[in-house]
Amino acid sequence: MKDNKVAQALKTWTSRLRTKKEERNAVCHVPEETRSDALISVRNLYKKFGKLEVLNGINLDINKGDVVAIIGPSGCGKSTFLRCLNGLETPSAGEIILENEYVFKNERVYLKRKMRAMKEESKKTGKPLPMDEFNAVNEEYLALRKEEKAIAKYMETAINLHRQKVGMVFQQFNLFPHLTVLQNITLAPMKLKKVGEEEAKAKAMELLKKVGLAEKANVYPSTLSGGQKQRIAIVRALAMEPEVLLFDEPTSALDPEMVGEVLKVMTELAQEGMTMIVVTHEMGFAKEVATRVIFMSDGVIKEENAPQEFFTNPKDERLKEFLSKVL
Amino acid sequence: MFQDIIEILSSWELVSYMIQGFFNSILVTLISALLGLFLGFVVAIVKIAPANKWMKVPKIICEAYTTVFRGTPVALQLFIMVFAVFAIPGFKPYAAILTFGINSGAYVSESIRAGITSVDKGQMEAGRAMGFTWLETMIRIILPQAIKNIIPAIGNEMIALLKETSIIGWVGSTPGTLTFDLNAAASTIYRTVPNYLASGILVGCCYLIVVYAMVFLIKCIEKRFAKNER
Ligand SMILES: Nc1ncnc2c1ncn2[C@@H]1O[C@H](COP(=O)(O)OP(=O)(O)O)[C@@H](O)[C@H]1O
Ligand SMILES: [Mg+2]
Numbered sequence: 001m002k003d004n005k006v007a008q009a010l011k012t013w014t015s016r017l018r019t020k021k022e023e024r025n026a027v028c029h030v031p032e033e034t035r036s037d038a039l040i041s042v043r044n045l046y047k048k049f050g051k052l053e054v055l056n057g058i059n060l061d062i063n064k065g066d067v068v069a070i071i072g073p074s075g076c077g078k079s080t081f082l083r084c085l086n087g088l089e090t091p092s093a094g095e096i097i098l099e100n101e102y103v104f105k106n107e108r109v110y111l112k113r114k115m116r117a118m119k120e121e122s123k124k125t126g127k128p129l130p131m132d133e134f135n136a137v138n139e140e141y142l143a144l145r146k147e148e149k150a151i152a153k154y155m156e157t158a159i160n161l162h163r164q165k166v167g168m169v170f171q172q173f174n175l176f177p178h179l180t181v182l183q184n185i186t187l188a189p190m191k192l193k194k195v196g197e198e199e200a201k202a203k204a205m206e207l208l209k210k211v212g213l214a215e216k217a218n219v220y221p222s223t224l225s226g227g228q229k230q231r232i233a234i235v236r237a238l239a240m241e242p243e244v245l246l247f248d249e250p251t252s253a254l255d256p257e258m259v260g261e262v263l264k265v266m267t268e269l270a271q272e273g274m275t276m277i278v279v280t281h282e283m284g285f286a287k288e289v290a291t292r293v294i295f296m297s298d299g300v301i302k303e304e305n306a307p308q309e310f311f312t313n314p315k316d317e318r319l320k321e322f323l324s325k326v327l
Numbered sequence: 328m329f330q331d332i333i334e335i336l337s338s339w340e341l342v343s344y345m346i347q348g349f350f351n352s353i354l355v356t357l358i359s360a361l362l363g364l365f366l367g368f369v370v371a372i373v374k375i376a377p378a379n380k381w382m383k384v385p386k387i388i389c390e391a392y393t394t395v396f397r398g399t400p401v402a403l404q405l406f407i408m409v410f411a412v413f414a415i416p417g418f419k420p421y422a423a424i425l426t427f428g429i430n431s432g433a434y435v436s437e438s439i440r441a442g443i444t445s446v447d448k449g450q451m452e453a454g455r456a457m458g459f460t461w462l463e464t465m466i467r468i469i470l471p472q473a474i475k476n477i478i479p480a481i482g483n484e485m486i487a488l489l490k491e492t493s494i495i496g497w498v499g500s501t502p503g504t505l506t507f508d509l510n511a512a513a514s515t516i517y518r519t520v521p522n523y524l525a526s527g528i529l530v531g532c533c534y535l536i537v538v539y540a541m542v543f544l545i546k547c548i549e550k551r552f553a554k555n556e557r
Binding site for chain 1: 447453455459468471
């Protein structure tokens, strides 16, 4: 009898906790009418560093299994874009949606700009402010602000969960020098996903075998060559079983003879259906492995196409110029 | 002079002063060091943490703390703390230890901060990108790499602290109290055997013994942490 009561109380308590969590989570759900099949949707993404405008309205949908190659001149914001995708940078405006959940949303800046423009207009022309219209915009702004602040607040803690779904491979590898290769790989699965040690190790060894580095499991990173380090970095990201892998110029810091071994691993991954976004200067990889190629310049996507069309029939003038230089 | 040294060493009373001073010096240094390490660690983390609205005030406080305590003489701090801030009867030795600890914390925090910033920025990014929080990345990834840069600097600071505590007698010390350190022992011995060189050499040897032990200890710790460096 007494046990029953305790069990009952516990049940209501946990269910209440769960609804609370769901309520908080619900602020991130994309409304029914704008849902899509895309794994990642980026809408009107802007990023400023102080006065420097780096991203000027990026729009991109990435589907499961896509291998997107991003090319473009240095300094055009490719790294910044990738870093926005996994929250290493906070965008200035726009939306980032992963699996129909907002990761970032800031649209209210447009309404604010609109209101400011209305005020300035009335000041300049001397006409009174169209109060009805202004108030309507203001109301919309306030509602949006409430929603977006709730999302931002939720993401303050959820961003770390989001990052577990979005793996990243860096130009400089960034392996942890104080840990062995195996420890590098198992650290995050064990500590973040609470995978057991045996299981994490088995999984790591399996992945290491796949990239041909099983015998390096117990050495420290500093004893490895650049190509080996980058392959380990890819394995480390894969061990978290991410939904998508971001590569920021993964072969740019490598000696030429090591580029091939890293590209080979990436090609295999692509063939297995891994969703990948790859910033690269390797036109061969973009041509042969990518399913879509994107040309970025001045913080916007200037051209996007299937690789064949992209390289044989470029339309944008800047792209033509760029390709003539790199091909 | 040798006669004076032998005279000091053959008087149990004078030797007992030295023993007392020896242990008081070590005790004062040890407690101040622990306090300083704790404070220094917390302050370094606060200073290095990413700036957000919660960290704003703590950051300002920590910045002011290091500026003030590194920018003024420790003797001045000692007098203010003992005779103004904590002018409580019987609290003198504790106020002094507190001063040394707080003062040392300011230096330690800078050593720790320098060690942490010497670690490649990419390490934090890699940790964050995997899904670790800032603090988790700091503890699991950054600090283990920073520690080998931090330990020698902190070792230096601890040796300096031992010698800094020699001014504790300035706030007044009598045998049998915590403020009666090696330096105070030297002055007391002088009253019986009026030869500064003799008492100075003996007490100096005591300091050297402690410093030598500290150097040895620091070496051991360094070696232990160098193990996971390849
Ligand atoms: N943290 C930052 N603070 C200020 N400016 C930055 C920062 N990160 C990047 N930038 C600037 O943004 C621009 C785009 O950089 P980036 O995204 O790295 O270009 P890319 O990867 O295409 O070469 C550059 O002009 C760079 O100087
Ligand atoms: Mg870049």
